[in-house]
Amino acid sequence: MTTRVVAEEPAGVWSSVRSRVHARRIRSAAILVPFFLLFGVLCLTSKPFSSRANLLDILDQQSATLIIAAAGTLVLIAGGIDLSVGAVYGFSAVVSAHFALHQSAGLAIFLGIGAGLLIGIANGLVITTLRINSLIATLGMAFIINGCSNLVTNGNLLVLFNKTAFGELARTEFLGVKTSIWLMVAVVIAFGLLLATTAAGRYMYAAGGNAEAARLAGVRVAGIRVLTFALSGAAAGLAGVIDTSRVLSAQASPDDTTLAFTVLAGIVVGGTSIAGGEGAVWRSVVGVLFIALIGNGYLLLGYDPLYEQITEGALLLLAVGLDAVSRRRG
Numbered sequence: 404m405t406t407r408v409v410a411e412e413p414a415g416v417w418s419s420v421r422s423r424v425h426a427r428r429i430r431s432a433a434i435l436v437p438f439f440l441l442f443g444v445l446c447l448t449s450k451p452f453s454s455r456a457n458l459l460d461i462l463d464q465q466s467a468t469l470i471i472a473a474a475g476t477l478v479l480i481a482g483g484i485d486l487s488v489g490a491v492y493g494f495s496a497v498v499s500a501h502f503a504l505h506q507s508a509g510l511a512i513f514l515g516i517g518a519g520l521l522i523g524i525a526n527g528l529v530i531t532t533l534r535i536n537s538l539i540a541t542l543g544m545a546f547i548i549n550g551c552s553n554l555v556t557n558g559n560l561l562v563l564f565n566k567t568a569f570g571e572l573a574r575t576e577f578l579g580v581k582t583s584i585w586l587m588v589a590v591v592i593a594f595g596l597l598l599a600t601t602a603a604g605r606y607m608y609a610a611g612g613n614a615e616a617a618r619l620a621g622v623r624v625a626g627i628r629v630l631t632f633a634l635s636g637a638a639a640g641l642a643g644v645i646d647t648s649r650v651l652s653a654q655a656s657p658d659d660t661t662l663a664f665t666v667l668a669g670i671v672v673g674g675t676s677i678a679g680g681e682g683a684v685w686r687s688v689v690g691v692l693f694i695a696l697i698g699n700g701y702l703l704l705g706y707d708p709l710y711e712q713i714t715e716g717a718l719l720l721l722a723v724g725l726d727a728v729s730r731r732r733g
Contacts, residue, residue: 434674434686438693445696449703457699459580463649465695466573466587467492467642469688472666473594474638476687477631478537479670480598482611482679485632487526487541488639489662490548493655495519495643497552499569500561500653508568515644516637522548523636527629545660552655563651573648583645590638595684607631611679668719669694677723694718 445452471488478485499515526544530537563569573583598604609617610624617624647653673690675682698711 434672434689434693438689438696441693441696441700445700445703449700452699452703457703459584461692461695461699462584462587463581465691466583467646468662468666468669468695469587469691470590470638470642470645471635471662472669472687472691473591473684474631474635475666476670476673476675476682476684477594477598477607478628478635479675479677480611480679480682481607481628481631482614483530483537483628483631484667484677485523485526485541485635486538486660486663486667487522487545487548488635488666489660489664490545490552491519491522491636491639492643492646492662493653494522494548494552494555495640496647496653497555497561497655499644500563500647501555503563503566503569503647504561508566508571511569512572512644512648515647516640519640519643520633520637523633523639524629526636527632530632531625531628545663549655549657549660556653556655558655560652560654563647563653566651570648570651573645574651583649586641586645590641591684591688594634594638598684603627603630608680611676611681613680665694665715666691668715668722671722672718674722 451457471492475485475488495515495518498518499511501511502514503511522544526537526541529535529544530540533540571582573581573586575582577585598607606617606622606624606627609620609622610627614624643653669691670682670687671677671690672693673682673686673688675687675690694715697714698708700706701708701711
């Protein structure tokens, strides 16, 4: 009788483990179902939607958001949240525009991205050393950065229409595709590989899943979280520079904070857990594009664009609710 219990117990344990792994895989691919369903519906209901020009336009318009979301995924997985990315995006935009007016295009690009990187490092150090909640810390930093953006511009629009060299970063084409899209693809792949194939990526999952256990296992949780915030700041800086190059103008705007919530919505809708320890860059990409398709569909089908915000908010609440339910069951 004892032998029977010993033989059956591992089988039950392994069955439970397999079921959990299977359920996790289903959740990880769940975003693909509504994405392709929406894509198919838009293809059938709007002829312009599936045109090459429209699809490339979506990617071009979402390139900045996708870059920020790819890095933001790392922050969320490691157990943090960065609400300053919209302000960093705006600050890097005006910094790069300011220096593009007086210095070389290369220096302006470098300083714009560098500003984002430094702010990201500052975010990480404030959060880890002072032990301030990342949501509060980055929200406070966003207000500070918005003020700095206004100081740089004095409330004016910085126009770069005669700075063609600066515009080449995002406005030129390769194989019929704008460089802004190529840059986005390169950054997304780089962050995806960092998370999926490196020790640093595994440590990010460990830090977000169970920080105390990760510390006991020798993971420098504070260092990993600083790294994720640094990458998030640099990505937001690059995104701001790319969009400034694309439109050849920049202006301080409080609306930049809205970008942070758009990015967060895309990440969470994609299936990355807001509680940390679970997610993937590719899922965030699909989540951002899913929301972008909704906006594009409203435009092409002639619906009131105000409903887009309502839909986005509902999707965010639904995604967070489903994540909470799945965690309780797990």
